[in-house]
Amino acid sequence: MTESALTIRNLRKAYDNGFEALKGIDLDVEQGDFFALLGPNGAGKSTTIGILCSLVRKTGGQVKIFGLDIDSRFSEAKKYIGIVPQEFNFNQFEKIYDILVTQAGYFGIPRRLAEQRAEKYLRLLDLWDKRSTQAMMLSGGMKRRLLIARSLVHEPRLLILDEPTAGVDIELRRSMWHFLREINRQGTTIILTTHYLEEAESLCRNVAIIDRGRIVQNTSIKSLLKTLNREVFIFDTRDAIETLPDLGGLPGHLLDEHSFEVEIQKSDSLNGVFDRLSRQGVEIVSMRNKANRLEELFVSLVRANSDEPAAEENEEVA
Amino acid sequence: MSGTEKWIAFITIIVREVRRFLRIWPQTLLPPAITITLYFVIFGTLIGPRIGPMAGFNYIEFVAPGLIMLSVITNSYGNVVSSFYGAKFGKSVEELLVSPVPNYIILTGFVMGGVARGLGVGVIVTLLSLFFTRLNVEHIVVTCSVVFLTSVLFSLAGFINAVFARSFDDISIIPSFVLTPLTYLGGIFYSIDMLPGLWEGVSRANPILYMINAFRFGVLGVSDIDVGWAFLMIGLFIVGLYAYSMYLLVNSKGLRS
Numbered sequence: 001m002t003e004s005a006l007t008i009r010n011l012r013k014a015y016d017n018g019f020e021a022l023k024g025i026d027l028d029v030e031q032g033d034f035f036a037l038l039g040p041n042g043a044g045k046s047t048t049i050g051i052l053c054s055l056v057r058k059t060g061g062q063v064k065i066f067g068l069d070i071d072s073r074f075s076e077a078k079k080y081i082g083i084v085p086q087e088f089n090f091n092q093f094e095k096i097y098d099i100l101v102t103q104a105g106y107f108g109i110p111r112r113l114a115e116q117r118a119e120k121y122l123r124l125l126d127l128w129d130k131r132s133t134q135a136m137m138l139s140g141g142m143k144r145r146l147l148i149a150r151s152l153v154h155e156p157r158l159l160i161l162d163e164p165t166a167g168v169d170i171e172l173r174r175s176m177w178h179f180l181r182e183i184n185r186q187g188t189t190i191i192l193t194t195h196y197l198e199e200a201e202s203l204c205r206n207v208a209i210i211d212r213g214r215i216v217q218n219t220s221i222k223s224l225l226k227t228l229n230r231e232v233f234i235f236d237t238r239d240a241i242e243t244l245p246d247l248g249g250l251p252g253h254l255l256d257e258h259s260f261e262v263e264i265q266k267s268d269s270l271n272g273v274f275d276r277l278s279r280q281g282v283e284i285v286s287m288r289n290k291a292n293r294l295e296e297l298f299v300s301l302v303r304a305n306s307d308e309p310a311a312e313e314n315e316e317v318a
Numbered sequence: 319m320s321g322t323e324k325w326i327a328f329i330t331i332i333v334r335e336v337r338r339f340l341r342i343w344p345q346t347l348l349p350p351a352i353t354i355t356l357y358f359v360i361f362g363t364l365i366g367p368r369i370g371p372m373a374g375f376n377y378i379e380f381v382a383p384g385l386i387m388l389s390v391i392t393n394s395y396g397n398v399v400s401s402f403y404g405a406k407f408g409k410s411v412e413e414l415l416v417s418p419v420p421n422y423i424i425l426t427g428f429v430m431g432g433v434a435r436g437l438g439v440g441v442i443v444t445l446l447s448l449f450f451t452r453l454n455v456e457h458i459v460v461t462c463s464v465v466f467l468t469s470v471l472f473s474l475a476g477f478i479n480a481v482f483a484r485s486f487d488d489i490s491i492i493p494s495f496v497l498t499p500l501t502y503l504g505g506i507f508y509s510i511d512m513l514p515g516l517w518e519g520v521s522r523a524n525p526i527l528y529m530i531n532a533f534r535f536g537v538l539g540v541s542d543i544d545v546g547w548a549f550l551m552i553g554l555f556i557v558g559l560y561a562y563s564m565y566l567l568v569n570s571k572g573l574r575s
Contacts (some may be wrong), residue, residue, distance in 0.1 A: 056575050075418040077420040105330025111326075
């Protein structure tokens with residue numbers, strides 16, 4: 001049987017101020033997976049990632065990277081991981097080519113090979129022309145790409161990206177998605193945290209939702225979306241309407257004189273809605289989902305979890 | 319990591335450190351050259367002849383080894399404290415902490431970066447001193463080993479300062495209020511034989527006195543203290559500071575939460 005890329009058992013972290021950031025989480029990420037770790041701010045995502053890359057000391061539990069325990073085979077396990085952090089944590093005064101070659105050196109990669117890798121990943125991420133530029137001179141999007149290039153220079157088997165597209169424009173975000181899909185297709189296991197649920201839905205096969213230091217959902221994106229039993233659609237009309245058309249008892253309301261929204265159960269047919277509207281002479285020119293489906297699920301799961309009494313309400317200090 | 323991989327990582331850290339201080343040479347290499355030239359002009363050429371010989375040497379010859387050591391000490395310390403604190407402040411230290419590089423390689427790499435700058439500045443200052451006086455090195459092995467070990471010692475001290483520092487002010491407090499006074503009172507400009515009994519005793523508690531005198535012994539062949547004792551003291555300090563630095567690197571809350 002193939003080892004999981006990541007195995008977490010009963011992982012706990014309590015900070016010095018007593019705040020329990022992780023309350024015993026279990027998680028498995030299979031090799032080759034594209035995995036989303038979702039959760040609201042302060043849920044424990046960054047603490048989990050911090051433990052994986054040894055910037056945070058765990059209080060208890062076990063973590064294995066491709067079967068290697070990070071406590072007993074720390075150095076070997078680290079070679080398998082590439083980290084793309086949320087913040088820009090490179091030396092802003094260094095040239096970006098030097099940043100990559102230096103990072104490769106930290107992983108024991110000989111100079112010549114390090115230079116080849118630096119060129120390869122700077123080209124792949126459209127940064128080669130900027131190789132002699134100090135990192136501080138790059139735009140925000142270029143800095144994000146530099147973080148990805150740096151994380152790949154030792155060619156890790158597990159790539160962990162913490163909010164990789166935060167603050168990145170749509171075009172660049174799409175090109176980064178394309179790039180990540182490609183390296184995942186080539187065999188790199190990817191774990192992604194993101195606030196853009198559209199991103200998780202588009203890229204990832206499996207998902208874990210973490211809230212208040214606990215995993216509240218761990219399944220495939222498809223299975224998760226199947227649990228959604230209702231959707232809200234917005235209909236745009238050709239002619240102005242003054243009141244909400246008769247929707248046969250379905251909940252809905254008027255948004256403006258050219259649009260209204262209606263909530264439809266999965267068991268209901270859209271045809272019935274269109275028939276009813278046609279009979280009333282309401283011509284629909286377009287329709288769309290009101291909200292991202294995964295976002296709705298995410299909010300409902302986190303809300304359900306927050307209804308449970310919390311052990312403590314504290315600020316995460318990671 | 320294999321031995322070869324560790325060696326590559328070690329050299330990588332040193333290369334990055336050297337590149338850093340060379341990139342900002344107007345802040346790292348130029349100021350000590352100017353300062354020491356002024357010392358030589360003022361204390362050597364202008365005031366020195368009025369002071370007369372000390373320990374059997376012209377005053378400028380007597381102070382030259384101390385001034386070289388002053389540069390080595392302050393630059394070794396300054397390189398590690400500013401580089402490591404800068405890496406901590408800008409979070410680029412995480413590049414190292416997430417890599418498989420063992421802690422002892424990280425520490426030794428930063429220390430060797432400090433030694434590279436300390437000795438580099440030491441060479442510059444020594445060359446400048448030749449414009450003002452002759453330097454006939456009496457004991458080359460003692461001279462080289464004392465300057466190297468002193469540079470290691472103060473690089474370690476700079477590392478500890480950097481780990482504890484929470485602001486840029488914190489990295490200048492120790493050099494300004496501890497290091498500089500101890501260095502000036504460490505016998506650069508005078509022999510402690512000239513001091514009254516009490517102050518001579520107090521001076522002997524200053525570890526920098528031993529380093530400067532051991533270096534002066536290596537260059538001029540004269541010293542206020544026993545050179546063997548100086549080596550023992552430097553060695554003990556290095557062992558103690560290294561052990562404490564490793565403890566901080568593994569356990570410091572400022573590096574890993």
